[in-house]
Amino acid sequence: MRALADLLTARIAATGPITLADYMADCLLHPQHGYYATRDPFGAGGDFTTAPEISQMFGELLGLSLAQAWLDHGSPAFTLAELGPGRGTLMADVLRATRGVPGFHAAAKVHLVEASATLRRVQRQTLGDHPVIWAEEVTALPDDAPLFLLANEFFDALPIRQFTRQGQGWAETMVGLRDGRLTLGRSAPAPLAALAHRLADTREGDVVETCPSALPIMAAIGARIARNGGAAIIVDYGDWQSLGDTFQALKDHRFADPLAAPGEADLTAHVDFAALAAAATPARASQMMTQGALLERLGIAARSARLAQSLTGARRDAHLAATRRLTDPAEMGSLFKALALYRDTPPAGFDP
Ligand code: SAH
Numbered sequence: 001m002r003a004l005a006d007l008l009t010a011r012i013a014a015t016g017p018i019t020l021a022d023y024m025a026d027c028l029l030h031p032q033h034g035y036y037a038t039r040d041p042f043g044a045g046g047d048f049t050t051a052p053e054i055s056q057m058f059g060e061l062l063g064l065s066l067a068q069a070w071l072d073h074g075s076p077a078f079t080l081a082e083l084g085p086g087r088g089t090l091m092a093d094v095l096r097a098t099r100g101v102p103g104f105h106a107a108a109k110v111h112l113v114e115a116s117a118t119l120r121r122v123q124r125q126t127l128g129d130h131p132v133i134w135a136e137e138v139t140a141l142p143d144d145a146p147l148f149l150l151a152n153e154f155f156d157a158l159p160i161r162q163f164t165r166q167g168q169g170w171a172e173t174m175v176g177l178r179d180g181r182l183t184l185g186r187s188a189p190a191p192l193a194a195l196a197h198r199l200a201d202t203r204e205g206d207v208v209e210t211c212p213s214a215l216p217i218m219a220a221i222g223a224r225i226a227r228n229g230g231a232a233i234i235v236d237y238g239d240w241q242s243l244g245d246t247f248q249a250l251k252d253h254r255f256a257d258p259l260a261a262p263g264e265a266d267l268t269a270h271v272d273f274a275a276l277a278a279a280a281t282p283a284r285a286s287q288m289m290t291q292g293a294l295l296e297r298l299g300i301a302a303r304s305a306r307l308a309q310s311l312t313g314a315r316r317d318a319h320l321a322a323t324r325r326l327t328d329p330a331e332m333g334s335l336f337k338a339l340a341l342y343r344d345t346p347p348a349g350f351d352p
Contacts, residue, residue: 059093
């Protein structure tokens with residue numbers, strides 16, 4: 001199906017090259033042809049696999065960290081929210097792991113922020129009859145109760161802009177046309193206020209990416225946590241500051257050309273955790289840590305050994321491989337990072 005490629009080609013022919021952010025937004029979320037709008041991309045039959053799809057332990061451990069933070073708040077009525085829940089697996093694991101925390105379920109109102117109608121249906125199935133409220137936007141989350149929030153592989157799916165340093169200015173990567181086909185080019189360099197602080201730590205030719213739509217999302221979460229209490233745990237691939245070209249397409253578990261089949265491949269970029277933390281003030285941000293270190297602090301070794309006891313043969317091997325995949329630095333353990341937002345003390349596993 002070339003429908004989205006044709007739409008983008010016609011648009012660029014009519015009005016000129018578009019930013020990567022505009023391109024990504026259409027490819028991922030176009031209401032008819034967008035990647036997330038048209039499919040369930042997860043798992044072995046899909047294009048990529050995420051931590052909650054690899055092992056139930058991911059959601060269990062993050063859920064118990066949030067539940068401990070909730071107990072430390074004095075067990076108030078609260079909003080339990082997730083951004084971009086995919087299949088709903090993470091929230092299902094959180095809810096199962098916290099069944100034994102007295103009062104937690106009764107005090108929680110579950111809110112899922114999900115743009116895709118297709119994935120909302122999958123989430124409804126995964127969560128069975130547990131009451132859930134869906135929202136299109138983070139700004140629709142309640143602002144009158146503590147907010148305990150999770151986001152795994154959400155921010156990497158938000159549209160980015162990409163800039164190459166030239167002198168004291170920045171040339172933006174644009175999607176244009178050559179011989180009627182989509183192609184990458186660069187705008188003329190210009191100064192950019194949003195990157196003024198990066199002139200000090202970059203050199204000629206360095207590439208830096210920004211994620212404009214992440215900033216109001218972080219501001220909305222930070223304002224709620226600072227006002228009403230709560231905590232947020234954000235996990236994604238990326239680093240403390242953006243550096244280098246990380247714009248990528250994944251199709252059938254392989255890297256693909258991001259321009260080859262608009263709407264058919266997952267498009268992502270690495271997350272700039274420093275930018276997320278800064279946008280969340282006045283909420284406080286923890287130290288960023290690796291996913292592997294976080295899960296180890298939250299007790300994945302003991303939890304994994306416990307689950308292994310009831311497994312044999314191939315299922316036991318798969319479980320042990322999943323544990324390794326989540327924590328090993330050669331797999332997801334160090335590429336993926338975690339950051340917590342909080343008001344008074346960081347949730348279990350994180351340092352202030
Ligand atoms: N957290 C899940 C899925 C990650 S994929 C997991 O770990 O398995 C990204 C998710 O974010 C999908 O559910 C996608 O539909 C959703 N999403 C992407 N952009 C969004 C946006 N702008 N607003 C709301 N949801 C979005």
